[in-house]
Amino acid sequence: MPESRVTAQQKKAVAERANGCCEYCRSQARFAIQPFSIEHIIARSQGGETVMDNLALSCQGCNNHKYNKTEGRDPVSGDLVPLYHPRNTLQGNLRHTYGKKSGRW
Numbered sequence: 001m002p003e004s005r006v007t008a009q010q011k012k013a014v015a016e017r018a019n020g021c022c023e024y025c026r027s028q029a030r031f032a033i034q035p036f037s038i039e040h041i042i043a044r045s046q047g048g049e050t051v052m053d054n055l056a057l058s059c060q061g062c063n064n065h066k067y068n069k070t071e072g073r074d075p076v077s078g079d080l081v082p083l084y085h086p087r088n089t090l091q092g093n094l095r096h097t098y099g100k101k102s103g104r105w
């Protein structure tokens with residue numbers, strides 16, 4: 001059974017992998033008033049494990065808003081849709097492509 005607590009080595013590795021930025025909103029930890037968290041993308045309460053692929057650096061706002069959810073209601077269609085997943089490269093690539101081409105968020 002994997003360890004449930006995030007180790008100091010994992011915290012350091014996740015923060016370095018994220019370049020000190022929240023993996024959801026891209027805000028920078030060095031300018032934040034509150035310390036960033038290492039959060040479970042799939043919450044432990046939902047069966048998520050404490051492994052590098054399931055850990056993300058998160059600002060307090062994103063961490064609190066996401067809580068243990070992996071899905072949310074689309075405000076336009078009302079459909080239940082998956083929330084952004086930092087390890088899903090297709091979503092990550094689309095996000096970066098959109099931001100670069102349109103220049104807005």
Ligand SMILES: [Zn+2]
Nearest residue numbers: 022025059062
């Ligand atoms: Zn954030």
